[in-house]
Amino acid sequence: MRKFSSPSVPDHSRTTSAFSDNSSVGPGQRNPFATPPASVFGATSAFQHGSDSSAGAQYFRSRRIRKDDVGHEPPKFKKDPKEKWLCIIPMLGLLTGVAITGVLIYLKIGRIVSHQYCPVLDDDFSTGTLNPSIWTMEQEVGGFGRCDRNGQFDQTTADAENVFIKDGQLYLKPTLQDESLITANTVINLTATGLCTSDVWSSCVASTNITNGTIIPPAKSARLNTKIGATIKYGRVEVKAKIPKGDWLWPAIWMLPVTDTYGAWPASGEIDIMESRGNNHTYSLGGNDLVSSTLHWGPDAANDAYIHTTNFKNSLHSEYGDQFHTYGLEWSEKYLFTFVDTRLLQVFYNTFSKPFWNQGGFPYTDANGTRFVDPWSQTGRPQTPFDQEFYLILNVAVGGQNGWFKDGEDGKPWIDNSATARKDFWNARDKWYPTWSENGQMIVDRVQMWQQC
Secondary structure, three states, rough: OOOOOOOOOOOOOHHHHHHOOOOOOOOOOOOOOOOOOOHHHHOOHHHHHHOOOOOOOOOOOOOHHHHHHHHOOOOOOOOOOOHHHHHHHHHHHHHHHHHHHHHHHHHHOOOOOOEEEEEEEOOOOOOOOOOOOOOOOOOEEOOOOOOOOOOOOEEOOOOOOOEEEEEEEEEEOOOEHHHHHOOOOOOEEEOOOOOOOOOOHHHHEEEEEEOOOOOOOEEEEEEOOOOOEEEEEEEEEEEEOOOOOOOOOOEEEEEEEOOOOOOOOOOOEEEEEEEOOOOOOOOOOOOOOOOEEEEEEEHHHHHHHHOEEEEEEEEEOOOOOOOOEEEEEOOOOEEEEEEEOOOEEEEEEOOOOOOHHHHHHOOEEEEOOOOOOOHHHHOOOOOOOOOEEOOOOOEEEOOOOOOOOOOOOOOOOOOOOOOOHHHHHHHOHHHHHHHHOOOEEEEEEEEEEEOOO
């Protein structure tokens, strides 16, 4: 082993006391591997300034490694110039995402115009009863009239089993029909009893005929409207509700015009704020995990152009019937949109920028060869027919024969065009009725309506 000496190293005899560890070192010598005291490494020590004469500093000298082998400069590590992009690229992506989100929020908020509203209705059902000067409980037996054109399988009633208030909340609950009215020849005539709330004969009279297999509606349910007590022309609607869960249930929150100013349905319009299906999320057309909003309009029922003005929204990791949601509408002379819970979560948005007749692509004539005439051009307003007073409807329908439930899929027990559709549905009740048992009702917590003023 070679030893290296340097004239720059101070005499050991003058520094022995500065080191605390002198084991195995003779008198007047120090241990070169001992840790120097703090005073040696002071703020002005020679170790920091590279001097060997200011404080009696000692330099470490290896007896194993040659100084020439190490070199005079410590090793330097050169960074790869591409390494900086590992930080720059993620930061650029983050900033771009924030900017895009900001623009989208700005655009969505920017197209929502603030209006002043006057309250028309605010019912939280805390009184325990329905106000008859506002609410009408419709009593009909189905058919294809103004409100029952879809051929639903429910008789709407004012019975306490189908519509009631419990703990300050309104319940619309579908139930089975009285079996004795289905297993024997029967006629229900609500007009004769003075109960029918429709002026359409087929919505007031129904019968069971054992011979040909036709039956009265196989279920009972509820439908309420505000026609006599709360209407709006431009404004807002909010309904806080928990929609039902159960096979072949059809909950809806919607609006119809007070008068058919432009003709029979759908010429005078219909606004569907919310529609859904009670079937669970596995249903092929979208079950309780989907809600839709639609405008219906057209010169006649065969030419309803709703396909141009409809949209839907899926729920996130749940079904809409799991909890309460607020289903809303905002409607003005320039736009109409629907939303769930907040105005920013829009389901459907329509600007009244183009006359509806120009959007429909309607044929020149109807099925009888009669030429169609634009029923809305007379006003000169692009929002026609959605420029009249409308009222609110809440209901839970059962089944139907208009394609809302698709034939031949998901175990549907009836065919829409079958003359025995109602009976086929009734015969499958052991399969679908148990699915209504827990959450097969619409529960309404609050209804609010405002008029633009």
